[in-house]
Amino acid sequence: MLSQYKSEIEQYLKSTLGAAFADVKEWPAIELEVPADKNHGHFSCNIAMRSAKTFRKPPVVIAEEFRQAITDSLSESSLQNVIDKVEVKNPGFINFFLKTGSLVTVLEQVFEQRDRYGSLTDGKGRKICIEFVSANPTGPLSIAHARQAAVGDALGNILAYIGFDVTKEYYVNDGGNQINILGRSIRFRAQEILGEDVDFPEEGYQGDYIRDMARLFMEREGVDTPEQLHKIDEDKFKEFGVAFLMDMIRQDLADFHVAFDVWSHESVVAGRDKIEEMIAYLGEKGFLYEKDGALWFKSTDFDDDKDRVLEKSDGTYTYLTPDIVYHKNKFDRGFDTVVDILGPDHHGYIPRLKAAAEAMGRDRDDLNVLIVQLATIFRDGQAVSMSTRRGQYVSLREVLDEVGSDVARYFFLMRHIKAHLEFDLELAKKESSENPVYYIQYAYARINSMNAKAVEAGITAPHNGFDRLGADEELELIRHLGGFSDALQYCHQQWDPYPLVSYLLELATRFHKFYDVCRVISDDAELSAQRLGLANAAGIVLANGLVLLGISRPKSM
């Protein structure tokens, strides 16, 4: 990892500049950044610009003085074998160039660590619960869920890779009013099928799947007449509906390669007894009061806009109530951080959840709610509007059937989670050959076929001593390989898997450029072997990244 050199140089700068300019009492943060442009070196420092005020001189002049001090004492430092040169560029950047010999140690690390290359211990084993999808079992998963699924799964993988103890969790909302409506919807459709004249309820779920479910339900229950149907208990419809739809959801997620560690059910973790327990607890703490026959939570004590009703005047609970219990359940299970991934229509919900977290004695940052913006599906150039109630939407299943899991996952991850996503189904299908996911996978497949060729030619890639590499395309590729864990750290910092997607696309680009310019298998046996080694290192990093994103690694395409 190049970040190793980065911190070494930062340390060196602090001590060297501190000694050379001893009269300066307070230094701004001395930090290096990785410049985008290779002409600006491997690391860049802006300390001269930030010191302009203290020194009362133009930044370039200061930078030059700093450069002098840095190079003067370099011979006494172990870094003299690492740093090739130090340059000053307008408006006052100090740029560091590494020796090629130091740069290629990245490749040695890749071969040492293999499928753990890039992994970190930053997380220190802290426990994170990341809850996502958690769609109500009232219909098939939509593409909004699909995007949340791709994000949650990939982010969970990344966090685990950098040292967190991650639990991926799905919360099954198998209680509440929407389940009553589901049961009623099935019953009404069954009545219709049996020829009864009924008015399908306005709030009922109108998707065609309800009709199919009604048919299946009657088949299983042996119902042929309206009389038989009327004898069936209301709860039977609900139980059947939830079980059927949860099976469907599990299957869709499995086919999307999204795996959950824990499935929590509202009926289990937030039953009446647990709710009463929680209400008693909040009551003792003085966070509750009664008004207009309802029981209120003083969420305004914790930064919410208004207080929230927990128990309605009719004695039933609001949606929030079991949710608070569920979050208490998560904290009680020992998670340091609880992450919820929600859609943008729920962002108004965040303050009351945070308030609840604080009320139960946690820090409000222990709960981290990520809002994943919606994806709009375009079909035939037209946006498809979405409404579960009207049964009008594109489902994850349809997308999977049309473009497959790899393309779907990539598309859902190809933007920042806070950016609205346009997903053109026709484009994803029709122009799949120009899809970026193929571009990345193609790089991987190329490396594989190259290895097959190398075996024929009797070339074996070394795992160290890459002294023949030096072309621009080679060095740029190596430099990028050295930044893999930086991309992962950035994902954590942003709570978004997107930076990894971006990293992999860039990696594929650099590999293709390298491949185009540097012929790997040639008459020069030594150079061939070393270039093959570089290609293999790129292959390992590509594979590591693709695994984290849940995208397959085809050996041929």
Place this chain on the structure above:
RNA sequence: GCGCCCGUAGAUCAAUUGGAUAGAUCAUCUGUCUACGGAACAGAAGGUUGGAGGUUCGAAUCCUCCCGGGCGCACCA
């Protein structure tokens, strides 16, 4: 009305969180294979970063005010 998110090339999006000449892809135009996989590579063209002020060595990024879009503001879930 209040709150959150967004506004960047013709289109879809980047920009290492305040850095160097604002970059990719698609579409348009032009090149590169007796070749390890052409699903590739190189190049041209395309911009007042919605607008106006401000902060500083330096702003697409931060602050204020406008303009335009999305979402949310229940004893619904």
